[in-house]
Amino acid sequence: MSETINEPVSVTLWSNHKTRKVLPYGLYWHGRRYQITTIGLHHTVWEGKRLFHIFSVSDGSTFFKLVMNSETLAWTLLEVDTAN
Amino acid sequence: MHVDINSCFATVEQQANPLLRGKPVVVAAYVKDYGCILAASREAKKLGIKTGMRVKEGKMIAPRLVVLPPDPPKYRIVNRQLLGLLQSYTAHISVESIDEMVMNLKDTPALHHQSMEDIAREIKMRIRAEIGEWITVSCGIAPNRYLAKVASGLQKPDGLVTITRENIVDTFSRMTLTDFCGIKEGNSNRLKAAGILTPLAFYRASATDLKRAFRSVTGYHWWLRLHGYEDGSMYKEFEKDTGEDQKSFGQSYVLGTARTTHDPRLWQILAQLTMKMGRRLRADGFVAYGVGISTMFTDHTHWHTQEKKSFALFTDLDFYTAMRSMLMHAPEQPVKLLAVYCYALHRDTEMQVSLFPEENRGRDITRAIDAIQDRFGDFVIYPARMVNMEQKVLDRISFGGVQGLPDVSFTEQVKREMVT
Numbered sequence: 001m002s003e004t005i006n007e008p009v010s011v012t013l014w015s016n017h018k019t020r021k022v023l024p025y026g027l028y029w030h031g032r033r034y035q036i037t038t039i040g041l042h043h044t045v046w047e048g049k050r051l052f053h054i055f056s057v058s059d060g061s062t063f064f065k066l067v068m069n070s071e072t073l074a075w076t077l078l079e080v081d082t083a084n
Numbered sequence: 085m086h087v088d089i090n091s092c093f094a095t096v097e098q099q100a101n102p103l104l105r106g107k108p109v110v111v112a113a114y115v116k117d118y119g120c121i122l123a124a125s126r127e128a129k130k131l132g133i134k135t136g137m138r139v140k141e142g143k144m145i146a147p148r149l150v151v152l153p154p155d156p157p158k159y160r161i162v163n164r165q166l167l168g169l170l171q172s173y174t175a176h177i178s179v180e181s182i183d184e185m186v187m188n189l190k191d192t193p194a195l196h197h198q199s200m201e202d203i204a205r206e207i208k209m210r211i212r213a214e215i216g217e218w219i220t221v222s223c224g225i226a227p228n229r230y231l232a233k234v235a236s237g238l239q240k241p242d243g244l245v246t247i248t249r250e251n252i253v254d255t256f257s258r259m260t261l262t263d264f265c266g267i268k269e270g271n272s273n274r275l276k277a278a279g280i281l282t283p284l285a286f287y288r289a290s291a292t293d294l295k296r297a298f299r300s301v302t303g304y305h306w307w308l309r310l311h312g313y314e315d316g317s318m319y320k321e322f323e324k325d326t327g328e329d330q331k332s333f334g335q336s337y338v339l340g341t342a343r344t345t346h347d348p349r350l351w352q353i354l355a356q357l358t359m360k361m362g363r364r365l366r367a368d369g370f371v372a373y374g375v376g377i378s379t380m381f382t383d384h385t386h387w388h389t390q391e392k393k394s395f396a397l398f399t400d401l402d403f404y405t406a407m408r409s410m411l412m413h414a415p416e417q418p419v420k421l422l423a424v425y426c427y428a429l430h431r432d433t434e435m436q437v438s439l440f441p442e443e444n445r446g447r448d449i450t451r452a453i454d455a456i457q458d459r460f461g462d463f464v465i466y467p468a469r470m471v472n473m474e475q476k477v478l479d480r481i482s483f484g485g486v487q488g489l490p491d492v493s494f495t496e497q498v499k500r501e502m503v504t
């Protein structure tokens with residue numbers, strides 16, 4: 001069941017200069033750390049001249065939709081979905 | 085080669101959210117019971133859920149059906165990624181819709197060391213590796229675009245079918261007339277009335293017989309399509325669209341709650357549609373001399389009118405004023421669908437500078453508002469008539485094309501998610 005969250009969160013990133021990829025691999029939310037195991041999709045949206053990176057990710061049992069504001073580099077957890 | 089993403093919207097949602105994989109998922113225009121299903125995942129299709137059904141019908145078949153609202157930016161990114169991938173084989177690609185592309189591989193260097201089938205298999209493998217492991221495509225290979233499209237529809241999901249002169253009779257003998265794209269009830273009845281009952285008979289009929297069956301030159305076009313020639317009537321050119329042939333701009337909206345034509349809440353939706361349309365028109369450097377508006381009422385009757393002006397329409401106020409006065413002539417009935425469009429386009433560089441300073445000021449204000457929205461996002465500034473809008477016009481993917489579609493604004497998306 002999908003739930004809208006819309007809360008700021010902390011995220012750890014993995015970066016590879018050779019493949020030019022930057023991906024989230026850890027999420028800290030409500031005092032808990034979630035190890036991201038699957039990046040389902042990475043897409044972008046523009047709000048005027050501001051670019052937002054949206055990552056649809058999963059830790060194997062929970063789905064998270066994360067957004068990074070490329071202007072402020074702040075992360076927000078938009079949505080959570082559990083397998084039930 | 086015709087490349088078709090299988091169950092596009094639903095597959096992309098399953099790609100994004102791995103927890104949805106293997107489950108019946110549909111993407112519907114609205115997630116409520118009467119929302120129309122736009123795409124069903126392969127699991128949903130296996131249960132008998134089809135595009136065009138209502139959500140309620142889908143849930144009757146599969147009570148645990150996952151119903152999602154459309155998320156156009158996701159589908160556009162997959163479309164762009166697929167286009168980028170296909171462009172590594174040829175520059176001659178026609179984007180037919182959000183989930184369909186046609187490649188003209190004639191004379192492509194890749195064919196020097198690979199067959200068409202090898203290229204198709206490589207494309208499928210690369211899509212899994214570079215775009216998403218859950219995304220599959222059906223590829224159809226044929227001498228022309230029409231037969232390639234037919235071939236891509238013969239094996240789903242993840243199909244690869246080639247139609248050649250050698251196997252066309254065998255392929256057609258396993259099909260029915262309505263398997264052909266463009267042959268549904270009406271055309272099928274026309275063919276049957278002319279004694280053409282099977283795809284093979286359709287293929288073997290002469291151009292004269294088909295012209296007689298369709299009672300127009302369309303019959304000749306069908307003959308060309310079925311015999312591997314490009315008829316030029318159904319598809320866009322392979323060459324990149326420069327935008328010079330743009331004929332009109334339009335927006336439409338299906339109302340969640342029907343409003344009568346004299347209801348100010350409908351005028352607010354009209355204002356939003358004209359703003360979206362005007363922004364796209366101006367961004368592409370056009371002005372319009374014609375406007376049109378159409379409505380579908382709750383009893384499924386239609387009303388439509390259009391008007392050509394002697395002056396150029398450029399500002400949002402120009403469009404809103406013209407369309408609202410047209411709407412006042414519509415029957416006062418509850419509107420279910422509202423559509424606006426503008427036509428008779430001219431380049432804005434050809435626009436006459438007005439002798440009246442107020443008109444020039446209005447255009448300058450519009451340009452300034454556009455610049456603010458370009459910088460800070462759509463609808464950060466809007467006319468007072470749109471304050472307290474109840475129904476918001478959502479971003480949608482149009483059928484049959486992906487050009488001229490702006491990226492959805494993030495705020496709009498967040499608001500939508502909060503509503504749903």
